[in-house]
Amino acid sequence: MGGFLIDFLVCGAGISGLLVTRELLERGASVMLIDRGSIGSEASWAGGGIVSPLYPWRYNDAVTALATRAQHAYPKLVAQLQSSTGIDAQLNVTGLMMLEADDSDRALAWAEHNGHEMASWSPEDIYAREPGLAVGFTEALWMPKIANVRNPRLLKALQHYVASHPNASIAEHCELLGLNCTQGRAESAVLGLGGSSRKVEMGQVIMTTGAWTGNLLQQSQAVLQVAPVKGQMLLYQSEKPLLKGMVLNKGRYLIPRNDNLILAGSTLEFEGFDKVATASAAEDLHTSATAMLPALSTTPRIGHWAGLRPGSPRGVPYIGYLPGLQNVAVNAGHYRNGLVLAPASAELLADIVMNEVPGLDPAPYSPVMRLHDRESERHGLGAPQMGPKWQSPAIELNISDA
Structure with missing residues (x-):
C-alpha cells in the first residue's frame, strides 16, 4: 500500500x-476500503436490523424516498x-406492529399517500397475532411487509464479497490522517x-465514517452536523x-x-463518544421489554451492548460532494436508519461519483x-450536542487554493 493509483478510497467500513x-x-x-477499527464493528453491527424507520410517517420525504427504495432493494x-x-x-x-x-390518523394518511400497506388493528387483531403480549393494548398499526435483516451476517457477507473481489483491497486498523489537496482536489x-x-494516490475519496464524520471534517470547509447518539441493546435467548413478528411501543x-x-432496543443517549454499556440502561430496556412481552421476565439475557448512531438534522443523511472539494464525497448521518437506508444511499452516492x-433527486x-441553508438544519430531528471529542485528531486538509 502506498504510491499507487486507485479509483476510490473509501474511509469507513460499516x-x-x-x-x-x-x-x-x-x-x-x-x-481501497479502510477502517480505523475492524470491519462493521460499530453502529452497523450494534443495531437491530429493522428495514424500516420505526415511525416512518414522522420523517420527511427525503428519508421516505430512500427508505422505500432500500426496502425494494433488500x-x-x-x-x-x-x-x-x-x-x-x-x-x-415478519411485519411490524x-x-x-x-x-x-397521520400514519394512515402517510401510508396511503406513499403506497405502503398499513392497517389499523383492534385488540382482537393484536392478540390474535401475538397472544403473548401483555394485556391492555387497545390499538395498533400493522405493516405486514416490513422485514428485518440479521445485520452481523449481512456485514460478513459484504466483507467476504469485497475481500474476494480482484479490484478491491481492505485495510483494517488503518486511519485517514490527512488529504493533500491542490486546486480543489484531493490528490493523495x-x-x-x-505505527x-x-x-496513497487515488481518483476520489468517499467518507462513510458514521458518527465520527463531523469530527473528522472539523478542519475542512464542510463542518457537517453529524454527531454521536448512543444506543444500547439487550439480547434474550428463548427456548421456544x-x-x-416485530413489536414497537413507546x-x-x-x-x-x-x-x-x-x-430489545434501544436507548437514545447524548453522551458524546462514550460507548459503555450501563446497568441502568439494561434495566430500563428490560422493563420496557417485559412491559410488552411478560415472558421475557424469565427468559435468559445473554447479551448487552452499546453503539453510536450518526445523528443528523431531521435524520437526513449527507450524500454527495463536500464544498470546495471536487473529488471528496460523503455518505453519513443516517441517524437511527443506517441499515434501513443503506442500499439506496449507497446507490445514490455511486451514481453521483460515477457521474x-x-x-433519486440528490438535492x-x-x-x-x-450548508447553504444552515438555519433549516437546526430544526426537525436536529443534530445532537457533540459532547466529548473523539480522541484521534481531525484529518489535515492541506488545501492550497482555499
Whole structure:
C-alpha cells in the first residue's frame, strides 16, 4: 500500500462503506476500503436490523424516498450476496406492529399517500397475532411487509464479497490522517497503519465514517452536523418462539430471530463518544421489554451492548460532494436508519461519483446545498450536542487554493 493509483478510497467500513464499495466494484471501479477499527464493528453491527424507520410517517420525504427504495432493494441484495458468498443474511419478513401510536390518523394518511400497506388493528387483531403480549393494548398499526435483516451476517457477507473481489483491497486498523489537496482536489491521502504513515494516490475519496464524520471534517470547509447518539441493546435467548413478528411501543422494540433470539432496543443517549454499556440502561430496556412481552421476565439475557448512531438534522443523511472539494464525497448521518437506508444511499452516492444519472433527486442530501441553508438544519430531528471529542485528531486538509 502506498504510491499507487486507485479509483476510490473509501474511509469507513460499516454498512455504508461496504455497500458503497460493492456498488463501485459492480460498476467496474477499483476501490481501497479502510477502517480505523475492524470491519462493521460499530453502529452497523450494534443495531437491530429493522428495514424500516420505526415511525416512518414522522420523517420527511427525503428519508421516505430512500427508505422505500432500500426496502425494494433488500431482497435482491441478500439473495445476490448469498449466491456469491454462501452467507445468508436472513432477511425475514415478519411485519411490524406499532402499539398505541398517538398519531395513527397521520400514519394512515402517510401510508396511503406513499403506497405502503398499513392497517389499523383492534385488540382482537393484536392478540390474535401475538397472544403473548401483555394485556391492555387497545390499538395498533400493522405493516405486514416490513422485514428485518440479521445485520452481523449481512456485514460478513459484504466483507467476504469485497475481500474476494480482484479490484478491491481492505485495510483494517488503518486511519485517514490527512488529504493533500491542490486546486480543489484531493490528490493523495496519508494513512496511518501499524505505527507508520503512508501516502496513497487515488481518483476520489468517499467518507462513510458514521458518527465520527463531523469530527473528522472539523478542519475542512464542510463542518457537517453529524454527531454521536448512543444506543444500547439487550439480547434474550428463548427456548421456544415468543413472537411472530416485530413489536414497537413507546419507541422501544422487540425483534424475533429465526433461532428464538429476541433483540430489545434501544436507548437514545447524548453522551458524546462514550460507548459503555450501563446497568441502568439494561434495566430500563428490560422493563420496557417485559412491559410488552411478560415472558421475557424469565427468559435468559445473554447479551448487552452499546453503539453510536450518526445523528443528523431531521435524520437526513449527507450524500454527495463536500464544498470546495471536487473529488471528496460523503455518505453519513443516517441517524437511527443506517441499515434501513443503506442500499439506496449507497446507490445514490455511486451514481453521483460515477457521474451517472441518479435514481433519486440528490438535492435533499447534498452537503453543498444543505450548508447553504444552515438555519433549516437546526430544526426537525436536529443534530445532537457533540459532547466529548473523539480522541484521534481531525484529518489535515492541506488545501492550497482555499
